[in-house]
Amino acid sequence: MLEELEIRDLGPIRHALLTPASGMTAITGETGAGKSMLLSAIKLISGGSADSGRVSADAKAAWAQGVFAVDDDAASAQGASDGNDDGGTSSSGETGTSSISDPVHIARNAGIEPDDGELFLSRTVPVSGRSRAVVNGRSVPRAMLGELAGGLVTIHGQADQLRIAAPTRQREFLDAVAGDERELIDYRRAWDALRAIDDRLERVRNQEASARQQADYLRESIDRINRVDPQAGEDDDLKAKRSRIENAADIAQGVSAALAALDASQVDVDADAEGASELINRAAQSLRAIRADGDFSGLADRLESINTDLSDVVYSLSRELDAPDDMDDLDELNARIHELGELTRRWGPTLADVIAWRDKAVFDLEDLDASPEKVAELERDRERLFREAVAAADRLSDARASAAASLAATVTDELSSLAMDGAALRIRVTKRTGAGKTPTWPLDANGADDIAFLFTPYEGAPELPMGKSASGGELSRLMLALELSAADRHAGSRTPMTFIFDEVDAGVGGKTAVELGRRLARLARTAQVIVVTHLAQVASWADAQFVVTKEPPDADDDAVGVVTTVEQVRGDARVREIARMLSGSESEASLDHARELLSDSRLKG
Template sequence: MLEELDIRNLGPIREATIAPAAGMTAITGETGAGKSMLLSAIRLVSGGAAESSRVSAGADEAWAQAIFALADDAVASEHSGDTNDAGDDAGSDDSDSGLTGAAAAVAKAHDAGVDPEDGELFLSRTVRASGRSRAVLGGKSVPRSVLGAIAGELVTIHGQTDQLKIAASSRQREFLDRVAGDEAELAAYRKAWDALAAMDERLERLRSQESSARQQADYLRESIDRINRIDPQPGEDEELKARRERIENAADIAQGVGSALGALDASQVDVDAADGASAVELINHAVTSLRAIRVGGAFAEQADRLESINADLGDVVFALSQELGDEGSVEDLDQINGRIHELGDLTRRWGPTLADVLAWRDKAAFDLEDLDASPEKVAELESERQTLYAAALAAADVLSAARVAAAADLGARVTEELGSLAMLGASLEVRVTPRDKADDPLGPYGRDDIAFLFTPFEGSPQLPMGKSASGGELSRLMLALELVAADTRGGADQTFIFDEVDAGVGGKAAVELGKRLARLARSAQVIVVTHLAQVASWADAQFVVTKEPPDADDDDLGVVTTIAEVNGETRVHEIARMLSGSESEASLDHARELLKESVL
């Protein structure tokens, strides 16, 4: 939910902080006081267009920040999803992953490199008087489209300019699917559709092959044959280079090893007696001399140490003796150089290592299957496609059945709600029809065309939403839709903001309107901008927007708007003002009575 909204230097609002209630919050005030600036602030942090003209007079920049508190399960769903990242499609969006609302917002923030802090997300926007703007998510600069994507999961604004989004068929489909609760059916269809789409892409690639593709196939085939003939082994070239180095330095190796062995143990090599005793002999002589001492203790210990050293020398002598005569011949060197040359040619073409060469060969073999577009191969894949298409069509039929049932119920229940919102004779029909495409009716989200058709009054022609209602009528229609969705599927895990929802409403209908907003606030956060006391009285919190003349010292700043929460008697006075424009005893008593009655 929206926990806090901070505004600085936006239009007539110099500084304001609003902490909406978890349930229903009413924003009230006289016409022209600046209530619309609150919506401007929400749109700003939601990635909306930045207008430098909205910066307060005399200020360098305007700033707005929204702090959203997230449910624990929304934050947990992102962290638990981290364990599955390796198996996910990096290009998949949150609608495909099944995440919605706060969980989807957390996932999108995570993709942008920001995680919630203490269960909160901070979205802010700065607009300079020069016209440039800066979007910030959790202290990190991001494209404003990122703010829009995240805020779109957390906030839904139902205002005259925002309503038109629901006119899009994709939004209507998403809303119907939410009410229908057809997540399982939609997921089953999307799995079948993705398999079909992958097959179509493969077939299209095969069918469109030209001479260049055949040349590529020839190149792959020849390359694979060449690699197979040489039959490289991982690391073989490095082993051969090490062996070549030994052969090329055979004389130095023989001389050095022979001299070392002669010095350590003359019995291992043909060493002239004039060379003197070897290290092993000398140590043995020392041991014998120490053992001959009849006094034990330190002399025996030193003899033991010398014997241990002699054992180590024996290991060294043995290892060096194995190196003699293992350098290879000139003929071996020629063969090794030839092999190294062959392997080097492979790594230059497909390396840089022999492991890379082998990996390239394996992938090339797979690619070659698709490039060899033989009639038999195409026929085989076309047969597989028919099976996949039948499966996708069957899944689409199941999804359509769920949508048709939900559409009839949604239309009837919304029509019933409209009658209680001062729109007698208005009705909504949710129409689900098979897509008019004989050759292939399937699409990414099924085979249905979905249309919300609204009749604003009896006798009016039935027209698509967005083209058949005023701003106030459309706001009340959206309220009815959200109410039915909340009653059907429970909380929406969102903040709903209603503007102009009370346009053209009064009397008993206004009370019913307020009651329904409060009902929606049981399962979601609701913020309503209203001029009707009958609506504001149902709110859990009420903020009043007031315009004040500037101080004498700051006359160049123009009118200043302030925002303050009203409680107790202060709220009674505001409700009384909204009722009659005055604060007489009669209007105050009426206000108290209205507040007392406005309880679900």
């Protein structure tokens, strides 16, 4: 929801601050007063194109900022429940759907946290140079403003709403109203699996001579490594063992001499000479026998600790003398070390690298294996996945067709109350069948349906694609009817949006204008509505009203030129503005009519 819109130096608006109501807000004023600048500001913070020509005279840059309230807790819960994505059901802001990508999720993916449940979207447009987009104080690409605004605001102006004439937008709108997220997720998974196996089949079928040579090389290399059957670290262990064997005599001589010095009985059981261990033990006993003052006991403890370590050394050395003589295995060791060395030279530098290379080569070989058996196996898998994708597409088509009939009937009923008697909307969901030019026909990334919104503006008129059969005002009212129908179907569960309607009252007057205002107010029960209007019968339904006024240039400062102000009107000021809209004057009769209109413009129930 848009909590605040602030503008500086944009066209004739030097400064304006709007705080729209949470329900319905009307923006009124004389023709040419500058109401379009408010829409321009919203488009700027929505990632629209920047025009330096709209910077106010004598200003260095135009600036606009929108403060949006977001449901931080709901976004966190949604992220925890569905984990990764929305199954491809997100749509753009132009269609006003409830499955738009969550703006909090988008912001957090960019490393931006909401500030007390608010997102600040701002845009600076200098007289020369590039514009700058900022979200919560952090510079972002312009495209990110568009992504965020897509989940926050929807503009329905004559130019903006023509985008729903595109089949893609119509499909997205229908999917959002249908609530077919689960069917879409299931289909997208089946489609991705089908595309993956198609890619693999294509690689296998299109192998050239170099690929077959690579397969032969991998196969021979895997066989050679498997014959040797290396174990990680085996070569280091064998080299250490070979070193011991080659230096066995020196080792035996050195170990024997060391043992003779430490404990002669380990070498010769009849030896009379005392070893180091016995001498240290005798020294410790001598220190403990001293009765005089001094740290002799502590020194004895240290000697005994040394003797314990010395005993461990003696034990380890004595085991060295007991080691078996492996001289006969030296030739086998050298042969094995040489064999392992050949592997590490080609696929090393270590045996662990050799093993890893072999394991990867096994998988690479599967993709390079173009044998008839392999192709046949992949084709069988492909046929199974295709059938699964078709079944998922059928379920999606059924959900769309059901929603299309219901939505079209609801919209047609709404149109009759908006001065469009005889107008009708039909939503055609055509399931593609038969053979096509691609292996995946009749499927594509979005199912197996061709979707078209067909509009009849009046009874007897030909049924034509939406956008080709309606004027700007008719299209605005058709979009309002669509949004009302979508809101009714998702009441209580729909993510609150900000809808902006411009020119929705074109060609409307009298009772129809009252009904138009009533329906905008009804939409404002589930969403925030901002409407730019010249009809008092529409503005009277608003919870808040802002008047855009064009002020003449300051006589003391001709350089400033015309200045546009934006002020909220309340109480008597609002009555006077409604009276002006009704009759162009503030006569007592028009003021009474304005008060009556404001009193009557209230939703019942």
